[in-house]
Amino acid sequence: MDLRTRNKQATREAISRAALRLAVEQGPGGLALVRVHDIAEAAGVSPRTYNNYFSSREEAICAFQADQSKRAGQALRARPADEPLDQAVIAAMIELYTDPEPDRAGLRMIMSTPELEGEALKAFSMAEGPLAEAIAMRTGTDPARDLFPAVMAAAVAGAVRVAGRHWLEAGNAESFAAVLRRALSCVVPADVRNLTTKDR
Amino acid sequence: MDLRTRNKQATREAISRAALRLAVEQGPGGLALVRVHDIAEAAGVSPRTYNNYFSSREEAICAFQADQSKRAGQALRARPADEPLDQAVIAAMIELYTDPEPDRAGLRMIMSTPELEGEALKAFSMAEGPLAEAIAMRTGTDPARDLFPAVMAAAVAGAVRVAGRHWLEAGNAESFAAVLRRALSCVVPADVRNLTTKDR
DNA sequence: ATCTGATATTGCGCGCCGCGCACTATATGC
DNA sequence: GCATATAGTGCGCGGCGCGCAATATCAGAT
Numbered sequence: 001m002d003l004r005t006r007n008k009q010a011t012r013e014a015i016s017r018a019a020l021r022l023a024v025e026q027g028p029g030g031l032a033l034v035r036v037h038d039i040a041e042a043a044g045v046s047p048r049t050y051n052n053y054f055s056s057r058e059e060a061i062c063a064f065q066a067d068q069s070k071r072a073g074q075a076l077r078a079r080p081a082d083e084p085l086d087q088a089v090i091a092a093m094i095e096l097y098t099d100p101e102p103d104r105a106g107l108r109m110i111m112s113t114p115e116l117e118g119e120a121l122k123a124f125s126m127a128e129g130p131l132a133e134a135i136a137m138r139t140g141t142d143p144a145r146d147l148f149p150a151v152m153a154a155a156v157a158g159a160v161r162v163a164g165r166h167w168l169e170a171g172n173a174e175s176f177a178a179v180l181r182r183a184l185s186c187v188v189p190a191d192v193r194n195l196t197t198k199d200r
Numbered sequence: 201m202d203l204r205t206r207n208k209q210a211t212r213e214a215i216s217r218a219a220l221r222l223a224v225e226q227g228p229g230g231l232a233l234v235r236v237h238d239i240a241e242a243a244g245v246s247p248r249t250y251n252n253y254f255s256s257r258e259e260a261i262c263a264f265q266a267d268q269s270k271r272a273g274q275a276l277r278a279r280p281a282d283e284p285l286d287q288a289v290i291a292a293m294i295e296l297y298t299d300p301e302p303d304r305a306g307l308r309m310i311m312s313t314p315e316l317e318g319e320a321l322k323a324f325s326m327a328e329g330p331l332a333e334a335i336a337m338r339t340g341t342d343p344a345r346d347l348f349p350a351v352m353a354a355a356v357a358g359a360v361r362v363a364g365r366h367w368l369e370a371g372n373a374e375s376f377a378a379v380l381r382r383a384l385s386c387v388v389p390a391d392v393r394n395l396t397t398k399d400r
Numbered sequence: 401a402t403c404t405g406a407t408a409t410t411g412c413g414c415g416c417c418g419c420g421c422a423c424t425a426t427a428t429g430c
Numbered sequence: 431g432c433a434t435a436t437a438g439t440g441c442g443c444g445g446c447g448c449g450c451a452a453t454a455t456c457a458g459a460t
Contacts, residue, residue, distance in 0.1 A: 004407070004457070011408085036446070046410050051447060058318075118258075118318025121325055128358075147379070150362045151386040158328075158354030166347060179347070186351040187387055204428070204436070211437085236417070246439050251418060 011045065012053045012063070018042035019060035024105045028113040031057075058119035062110050065123035069157070072096060073130025077137070085138055086188040089156060090181055097160060098177045108168050111161075124161045128153040155187040211245065212253050212263070218242035219260035224305045228313040231257075258319035262310050265323035269357070272296060273330025277337070285338055286388040289356060290381055297360060298377045308368050311361075324361045328353040355387040 019039045026033050034057060040050040054060035075096040079088040110120045132153035136143045143149050163183035167176045219239045226233050234257060240250040254260035275296040279288040310320045332353035336343045343349050363383035367376045 002457090007456090008408075047446095048411070048448090049409055052409080055447065057446090118322045121321035122318045125321055147362060147366060147383045148386050150366070151359045151383050154358030154362050155355035155387045158358045159351045162347060162350045162354050166350070183347045183351050186348050187355045189389070202428090207427095208437075247417095248419090248440070249438050252438075255418065257417090 011043075011049070015039065015043040015045060015050055015053050016060050016063035019054075019057060020064060020106055020109070023057075023061050023113075024109050028109060031113055031115050034061075056119075058116055061116060062119045062123040064106070065110060065120065066126050068096065069124055069127035070130065072127035072157075073134045076131060076134040081138075085135070088138070089135075089188050090184045093156065093160060093184060094177045094180055097180060098175070102164070102167075102176055104168065107164055111164055111168060121161075124157050125154075127157045127160070131156060152188075156184065159183040159187050211243075211249070215239065215243040215245060215250055215253055216260050216263035219254075219257060220264060220306055220309070223257075223261045223313075224309050228309055231313055231315050234261075256319075258316055261316060262319045262323040264306070265310060265320065266326050268296065269324055269327035270330065272327035272357075273334045276331060276334040281338075285335070288338070289335075289388050290384045293356065293360060293384060294377045294380055297380060298375070302364070302367075302376055304368065307364055311364055311368060321361075324357050325354075327357045327360070331356060352388075356384065359383040359387050 019034070022034045022038055022042060023031060036047050036050060036057060039057065039060065040047040043050065050060070054063065059066075072093070075092040076088060078095075079092050083091070110116050110123070128150070132143060132149040135141075135152055136146075136149035139149065141148055160180065160183070163176070163180045166183070167174070167179045170179075219234070222234045222238055222242060223231060236247050236250060236257060239257065239260065240247040243250065250260070254263065259266075272293070275292040276288060278295075279292050283291070310316050310323070328350070332343060332349040335341075335352055336346075336349040339349065341348055360380065360383070363376070363380045366383070367374070367379045370379075
């Protein structure tokens, strides 16, 4: 990859990290106190530059989650091709979202701050497109006709979100991986054939 | 209900309707041209009053979808108690979202305008809470321990969203009810017992 | 090592937005 | 018909997003 591009990504990440850190410092109640000026300063960049990378504080704060979700497709595609869909999806999502174990404070910030709700949903739902594509590949279905890939992708993304919420509310009782597996088991059918055929 | 409250709701709806109408007029590309001033004027209200009801144009535009989603719980609860979960959910969602058949232009506006993406996701996801509660009632599960109700609710809301997108992209080939049924069939298990037991 | 062209960063300024506050208009319930 | 809670409004402030043009920075060729 181009060095120039790498520097850009570094700047982007610096801004994003600064934004999330400052937001976490204020807690879910004080998002209004996180000024663009502060984010830019903490990232060592001018306010105008901050706005070249993100068009809202919310977007900057949730950027990490968004980027992670975008990798959902490749995570599933990385699973062995002969693995059953349900196992592949569960393994892929656990790998994607628990490497490393999520930051509690950060996740709590983006998931329980009303002003961030829309952006957080956007961040998680960014997994849907790539995921649907990967699922379609695996099941050999045509995304234009079959609803199954897109619906399943949305269900998986939703399960991840619910798992996150539950993991935040419960204490350290369970690892996120365990919660995630439980959640995904509710929507990823062990045998998917009867559903796809019904859907054709 | 109090008359005063009804007038408030009427005002709220007037603003919301005006906002959506103006947005549709500009199309998904020109949301920036929909000024608060115009919305307020079209609703016969001062800009300041508009802001007493909605804290952003996006929220005003998506208010109808949001309100509809909020009724998901009662829609499911209105189904006969002895009806199997899968049939009840499908029937309830079809009743809720196809009475009347959705407005194509309006739905297209909120679902394919990038600036509205977050708010639209919020609107659809507002069904999840009430829906999860109703599902928990039906299945007799404890939402605090079992993930199933919340996960299923998220999956259903996601399926509705995907169905909407598909219905917009396809022409008049299918009624929305038909698409909705197909989408929901992908995630609502015909026999839910094996999943709930696995989840306990 | 130097130059050069591309590109990232920045400063400035405009228009709009969300909202707190205080005031006014309204009509509900007595 | 009146008192009073409540909805609507005008004003003003601070902040934000972004277009534009100038500047700084750096990769790559010579």
